[in-house]
Amino acid sequence: MRHYAPNSRRRAVALRDVAKAAAMARGNRRFSPWVESTPIETAKLELLEGFLNRSELADCTDYALQWLAEYGGVQQSLCLARREGETTLTTVGSYGFRQASLSNFAVSVEDWRNPLVQILANRRHTFFPAVSSSTPERRRRPSTPFQSTAFHVLPLRTGSDEGVGLLVWGGTRRVTPEIEWFGLSLAMKLAQMLRRLALSEGDRKQEYERSLLRAIVNAVTDPILLTDPEGRLLIANARARTLFVASEEESEGRRGAVAMNNMLLSSALSSKAIEETGAMRRELLLVNPVDGSDLLFELLSTVTEDARYGTGIVSILRNVGDLRRATEQIEENYRKMRLAEMQARAERDRLNLIIDSVADPIIVTDASGSTSLMNDPAERLFATRGGAAPTEQRRVQANDAHFSSFISGMLLSDDQRRVGEVNLTDPANGEAMPFEAIAGKMLTEQGELTAVVSILHDRREALERATLYEQLKQASDELERKVHAATADIAQQNELLRRQAFELEQASALKSQFLANMSHEFRTPLNAILGYTSMLQQGVAGPIDAPIKRHLARVASNGQHLLSIINEILDISRIEAGRMPLQLSKFKVPDLVGEVIAELDSIIRRSKLEIVTDVPKDLRIIHSDRQKVKQILLNLLSNAIKFTPQGSVTIAARAQRGPKCVSISVTDTGIGIASEDHQRIFEDFKQLDNSPTRAYGGTGLGLSICRRLADIIGGEITVRSQPGKGSTFTLTLSHNR
Amino acid sequence: MKKKTRNPIVLLVDDYPDAREMYAEYLEFSGYEIVQAGNGVEAIERAIDSHPDVILMDLSLPVMDGWEATRRLKADDRTKHIPVLAVTGHALTGVSNDAKAAGCDGFITKPCLPEDLVGEIKKALARVESADTKNRRSGHAKVKA
Numbered sequence: 112m113r114h115y116a117p118n119s120r121r122r123a124v125a126l127r128d129v130a131k132a133a134a135m136a137r138g139n140r141r142f143s144p145w146v147e148s149t150p151i152e153t154a155k156l157e158l159l160e161g162f163l164n165r166s167e168l169a170d171c172t173d174y175a176l177q178w179l180a181e182y183g184g185v186q187q188s189l190c191l192a193r194r195e196g197e198t199t200l201t202t203v204g205s206y207g208f209r210q211a212s213l214s215n216f217a218v219s220v221e222d223w224r225n226p227l228v229q230i231l232a233n234r235r236h237t238f239f240p241a242v243s244s245s246t247p248e249r250r251r252r253p254s255t256p257f258q259s260t261a262f263h264v265l266p267l268r269t270g271s272d273e274g275v276g277l278l279v280w281g282g283t284r285r286v287t288p289e290i291e292w293f294g295l296s297l298a299m300k301l302a303q304m305l306r307r308l309a310l311s312e313g314d315r316k317q318e319y320e321r322s323l324l325r326a327i328v329n330a331v332t333d334p335i336l337l338t339d340p341e342g343r344l345l346i347a348n349a350r351a352r353t354l355f356v357a358s359e360e361e362s363e364g365r366r367g368a369v370a371m372n373n374m375l376l377s378s379a380l381s382s383k384a385i386e387e388t389g390a391m392r393r394e395l396l397l398v399n400p401v402d403g404s405d406l407l408f409e410l411l412s413t414v415t416e417d418a419r420y421g422t423g424i425v426s427i428l429r430n431v432g433d434l435r436r437a438t439e440q441i442e443e444n445y446r447k448m449r450l451a452e453m454q455a456r457a458e459r460d461r462l463n464l465i466i467d468s469v470a471d472p473i474i475v476t477d478a479s480g481s482t483s484l485m486n487d488p489a490e491r492l493f494a495t496r497g498g499a500a501p502t503e504q505r506r507v508q509a510n511d512a513h514f515s516s517f518i519s520g521m522l523l524s525d526d527q528r529r530v531g532e533v534n535l536t537d538p539a540n541g542e543a544m545p546f547e548a549i550a551g552k553m554l555t556e557q558g559e560l561t562a563v564v565s566i567l568h569d570r571r572e573a574l575e576r577a578t579l580y581e582q583l584k585q586a587s588d589e590l591e592r593k594v595h596a597a598t599a600d601i602a603q604q605n606e607l608l609r610r611q612a613f614e615l616e617q618a619s620a621l622k623s624q625f626l627a628n629m630s631h632e633f634r635t636p637l638n639a640i641l642g643y644t645s646m647l648q649q650g651v652a653g654p655i656d657a658p659i660k661r662h663l664a665r666v667a668s669n670g671q672h673l674l675s676i677i678n679e680i681l682d683i684s685r686i687e688a689g690r691m692p693l694q695l696s697k698f699k700v701p702d703l704v705g706e707v708i709a710e711l712d713s714i715i716r717r718s719k720l721e722i723v724t725d726v727p728k729d730l731r732i733i734h735s736d737r738q739k740v741k742q743i744l745l746n747l748l749s750n751a752i753k754f755t756p757q758g759s760v761t762i763a764a765r766a767q768r769g770p771k772c773v774s775i776s777v778t779d780t781g782i783g784i785a786s787e788d789h790q791r792i793f794e795d796f797k798q799l800d801n802s803p804t805r806a807y808g809g810t811g812l813g814l815s816i817c818r819r820l821a822d823i824i825g826g827e828i829t830v831r832s833q834p835g836k837g838s839t840f841t842l843t844l845s846h847n848r
Numbered sequence: 849m850k851k852k853t854r855n856p857i858v859l860l861v862d863d864y865p866d867a868r869e870m871y872a873e874y875l876e877f878s879g880y881e882i883v884q885a886g887n888g889v890e891a892i893e894r895a896i897d898s899h900p901d902v903i904l905m906d907l908s909l910p911v912m913d914g915w916e917a918t919r920r921l922k923a924d925d926r927t928k929h930i931p932v933l934a935v936t937g938h939a940l941t942g943v944s945n946d947a948k949a950a951g952c953d954g955f956i957t958k959p960c961l962p963e964d965l966v967g968e969i970k971k972a973l974a975r976v977e978s979a980d981t982k983n984r985r986s987g988h989a990k991v992k993a
Contacts, residue, residue, distance in 0.1 A: 630938070634937035634957075638937065641961060642962050645962055651873065
């Protein structure tokens with residue numbers, strides 16, 4: 112609260128009064144009874160100066176009475192004064208008395224029979240002469256510290272108003288003008304001091320009340336204002352000042368906002384409603400000078416009439432924006448709370464369900480180590496059922512002890528998590544239940560421990576699994592060992608096979624070598640036999656007779672037969688030893704047929720058969736083993752000639768329907784082969800006539816070799832024949848890639 | 849055409865006397881002069897000192913085999929012009945290839961009738977003659993130039 116009427120002015124006026132009195136004492140003779148006496152004048156001045164320097168009532172009065180003793184010769188005196196608001200005259204100063212005799216001297220102004228009270232009322236100087244204790248005068252004497260001695264009583268008055276007190280002094284001397292002046296001066300001073308005293312006391316009280324009021328008003332968070340009817344601010348509390356008062360130092364924006372608020376307020380207060388009803392209630396939108404935001408207030412204004420200060424308007428602003436927001440906020444919060452509560456409940460229910468559905472025991476322990484939550488599996492371990500057998504209870508207690516020691520270890524340590532083994536017993540049947548306990552601390556955001564959550568995991572299954580695993584591992588190891596053994600076996604057999612293959616290869620090589628050697632060794636003597644026979648036939652050693660010539664011919668032909676047998680055996684051996692590899696080339700069938708016929712020219716000429724070739728010149732070039740095809744054709748053609756006594760042999764070549772296929776057939780008009788013998792003729796050493804005296808030469812290996820060669824080149828030999836109607840041997844070649 | 853002033857000389861190399869002598873008898877009968885050798889080393893000696901027109905070389909020989917002997921003859925300036933015909937009881941394909949690789953000009957498989965052998969010799973000599981004629985002609989051409 113702010114004071115708009117400073118108190119100090121009144122004090123200044125009072126000082127001025129005293130100074131004026133002093134000046135009067137010095138210069139204005141009208142108030143001075145001792146004009147001629149200079150020492151008295153000086154004494155008077157001294158008194159007045161003494162008064163100027165003193166403001167305490169007792170001090171001032173004592174001084175005055177001392178002055179009276181000094182300059183007026185009064186040996187005993189006292190001064191009574193009535194303080195404002197009091198009903199007694201009390202001693203405010205004295206001279207010449209012992210302090211103790213005065214301490215309780217006071218006169219009630221309501222005691223009208225007391226002469227002192229009457230003197231104060233009638234304002235007249237009164238002298239009480241000395242009396243003896245027996246005189247009836249006593250009754251009209253007031254009781255004073257003067258007892259029975261003579262004393263004067265002078266009412267102390269400053270003008271027309273009521274006296275401020277009494278001056279009482281002892282002695283019988285007449286009242287001089289000096290004493291009267293003294294009384295007046297003292298009265299003035301006394302009145303001044305009493306007034307000041309009264310004022311200052313009132314002021315203090317008022318000031319206290321005002322500060323209390325100020326504190327109360329300031330404590331109100333709503334802005335409270337007192338304005339004059341024009342809307343000018345007279346009093347404002349702290350909250351209101353933030354809205355309506357801005358000092359020069361504050362920012363322009365804030366001052367602008369404050370000016371705006373003042374304008375809005377005065378326009379609101381100047382409305383007619385307030386003039387008519389003396390009160391008003393309306394909404395007022397103001398600007399928050401701090402941040403420029405809008406503030407919605409409810410303005411409650413009441414007109415106050417004051418005789419001294421005139422009409423004012425008291426306004427209280429209530430922040431309805433805040434209220435509305437707060438209401439909404441509260442509703443919203445309530446709704447959220449309800450929702451959260453519902454969610455929490457549902458969550459808790461779900462959590463309970465989950466926790467109970469977990470097969471592993473779960474225990475929640477609070478920070479002191481006592482259990483606050485258990486799921487069903489945990490209860491089976493740690494909670495006794497009603498009517499449980501003593502052994503069962505003991506087991507539960509033992510379980511509890513085991514788990515408690517685990518938890519206390521956890522609580523004592525700084526570990527956030529702990530994994531340990533807890534060996535419990537099934538309370539129902541006493542079966543050992545080894546558990547793996549996993550405990551985790553639950554901390555608040557401030558890191559305060561709220562709970563320990565422990566999950567026990569039955570290790571029996573794990574142990575069982577470990578056993579199973581061990582067995583499995585053993586089985587697997589066994590299997591592995593067996594596989595190793597088998598593998599080693601296989602490797603050994605492989606090695607054996609490899610060695611055998613190597614040996615076979617060596618044997619094969621030896622066989623080949625043997626064949627080669629045998630061939631060589633056969634040929635060498637045969638060479639001599641045939642050579643000499645030929646020489647004899649030619650008559651190198653002289654002419655020979657016809658019978659010997661015939662015998663030599665037999666030797667030569669048998670030698671030749673032996674040679675062909677050797678050659679064919681050699682061929683078969685080479686084929687079987689794989690020493691006739693496929694050697695592919697491109698060649699023309701007509702050329703090949705020509706070559707074959709040329710090679711057999713001598714036999715053909717001897718046979719006198721007609722050889723017909725039916726080979727188209729434009730027959731496709733084929734890709735095959737030329738040497739082997741040639742050998743086959745030589746064989747087939749020589750066979751045909753051999754087994755055809757008369758007629759013809761036809762060699763025909765045809766492109767087959769299949770792609771890149773050519774068939775070459777040799778058809779004769781010879782003796783033919785019975786159909787049941789068509790397969791036998793391809794077997795080794797099979798000539799249909801096996802008798803020693805058979806009509807046709809040959810080893811019986813020719814067709815066998817042909818078929819083998821055809822196999823090598825991927826071809827095929829077929830026969831069509833009937834006894835007596837000739838034969839057709841056909842070689843079908845596929846075009847080798 | 850060069851006139852024959854003497855019969856062609858045939859060097860017969862074979863370790864098997866029956867065969868060697870048989871061929872020798874027949875070749876002499878057929879009008880050839882015969883020089884004989886029983887192994888590779890002798891064959892080289894005879895080839896150097898007898899100046900044969902053709903050499904019939906058996907391959908399986910003691911001391912030095914026919915392949916090695918042929919290689920040496922073909923490596924020697926004095927003998928490399930002489931045609932060498934391998935005459936062997938080895939009938940396998942590989943053998944004839946080896947013989948050609950060693951430098952043989954022809955390959956005859958035993959048994960070979962004496963008259964057939966004469967045919968082969970004639971062919972070989974004819975090849976040499978035609979080659980000689982060619983060489984001479986080209987030689988004349990060079991002289992003229």
